[in-house]
Amino acid sequence: KIPRHSRSIQGNYCKYVCRERVLINFKSTISSLYCLSIKIQRPLLISLVIIFSLIGVYALSFRVFDLYLLVLFGLVGFLMRIFSFPASPFILAFILGGMMEQSLRQSLTISNGSLMIFVQSPIALTLNHHRVSYIYCSILKKQEKK
Numbered sequence: 001k002i003p004r005h006s007r008s009i010q011g012n013y014c015k016y017v018c019r020e021r022v023l024i025n026f027k028s029t030i031s032s033l034y035c036l037s038i039k040i041q042r043p044l045l046i047s048l049v050i051i052f053s054l055i056g057v058y059a060l061s062f063r064v065f066d067l068y069l070l071v072l073f074g075l076v077g078f079l080m081r082i083f084s085f086p087a088s089p090f091i092l093a094f095i096l097g098g099m100m101e102q103s104l105r106q107s108l109t110i111s112n113g114s115l116m117i118f119v120q121s122p123i124a125l126t127l128n129h130h131r132v133s134y135i136y137c138s139i140l141k142k143q144e145k146k
Contacts, residue, residue: 050074 037045057070080087111117118124 040048053070054067057066058064060066077087080090107117108114119128
């Protein structure tokens with residue numbers, strides 16, 4: 001007697017094998033295209049990225065304002081690179097800023113506007129202690145390098 005679930009197991013196995021074959025073909029195609037993109041000269045590659053970025057931003061919403069924002073953030077990124085500012089904190093703040101603001105508003109609503117909610121609990125005290133010690137150690141490391 002054939003087990004009741006053997007057909008579904010066989011079907012899943014066949015799907016798995018077919019998917020792997022497709023992925024192997026896809027990976028070989030993408031890797032060959034990637035090797036070709038490495039051979040492109042840097043000025044041409046940068047100009048292609050700029051052009052496709054402009055086309056993509058405009059095609060998304062058909063607003064010129066979005067193009068101005070793209071150029072503005074591109075200039076900000078360029079200036080950050082010139083003045084050796086790390087981009088990751090800026091990107092992290094830009095992405096998480098809205099959620100952090102909402103959480104701050106929620107915490108202040110719970111505590112009736114009192115800022116003591118950030119220092120009352122042991123967890124908050126521990127996190128604040130780690131934050132201050134991290135900043136202090138960073139300052140000490142910068143002074144040691146000088």
